[in-house]
Amino acid sequence: MSDTAAWEIARPSRARPGADMAGFRIPGDRPAELRAIPHPAVTVAVEFGDRPVAVGGRRMTSLAAGLGFTVFRVRAEGVDCVQLRLSPLLAHPVLGLPLAELRGQVLALDDLWGRGTSALRERLHHARTWPERFALVEAELAARLDAGRPVDPEVAWVWREILGSHGRVRVRELAARTGWSRQRLWSRFGAQLGLTPKRAAMLVRFDHAVHRLVRGHSAARVAAEGGYADQSHLHHEIRAFTGTTPVAAAGEPWLAVDERAWPG
Structure with missing residues (x-):
């Protein structure tokens, strides 16, 4: 059972663009069991207490979930963690690998950063306040961004065009506007961000639509204004990303947390 209203959620006063950050403290007397819903960002979480999170049956003290990951179940009890939602443009250099290698998977962050993960967990554990912890994570991001290799301009x-249009841009026209062939764009985009441009647009469109449903907009209105052919099309894509109907998806606790951890 999940009672996300009991969670302590902290936000930094300022955040690096493309690196949304939140701190979570989940009480030990109210264990949370919920499904993580795909989001158009790479999710990174670092637990700094002594209670690993159960992710799909695996116990983890840190994780990295690729762009458009498959829904997975999370069980957390007495957990303290910092979570990041990284734009794939930042995640590529921060994680130190092309996101195609993370495609749809949930990996232990230790597998990507090695001892750097445990060192960060130790520093977070000894920090006394959320602002201190956020500053530590920001310093880690800055160092890894400086050392990492950026994605192609x-x-x-193309990613910014997809994001800015809420996934409604005609992706087949984007290649011509970059001066690349369609084949080259699909190849480079997929290798560096982990999804094809078409799939990325579907993910961004889905995310915009499902959050409108959470806010109480009707499925008919969301479909009509969100670039879907009809309600059946909306229903099909929400089921493809969540495995549930639009009504059930709008009640997902993970999405309710968004309104407090990542408002707007």
Whole structure:
């Protein structure tokens, strides 16, 4: 059972663009069991207490979930963690690998950062306040961004076009506007961000639509205004990303947390 209203959620006063951050403290007397819903960002979480999170039956003290990950179940009890939602444009250099290698998976962050993960957990554990912890994570991000390799400018431009249009841009026209062939764009975009441009647009469109449903908008209105052919099309894509109906998806606790951890 999940009672996310009992969670302590903290936010930094300022955040690096493309690196949304939140701190979570989940009480030990109210264990949370919920499903993580795909989001158009790479999710990174670092637990700094002494209670690993159960992710799909695996116990983890840190994780990285690729862009458009498959729904997975999370069980957390007495957990303290910092979670990031990284734009794939930042995640590529921060994680230190092309996101195609993370495609749809949930990995232990230790597998990507090695001893750097345990060192960060130790620093977070000894920090006394959320602002201190957020500053530690920001310093880690800055160092890894400086050392990492950025995505191609053309790939970054296409991602921003998809995001800015809420997934409604005609992706087949984007290649011509970059000066690349369609084949080259699909190949480079998929290798660096982990999804094809078409799948990325579907994910962004889904995320915008499902959050409108959470806010109480009707499925008919969301479908009509969200770039879907009809309600059946909306229903099909929400089921593809969540495994549930639009009504059930709108009641997911994970999405309710968004309104407090990542408002707006």
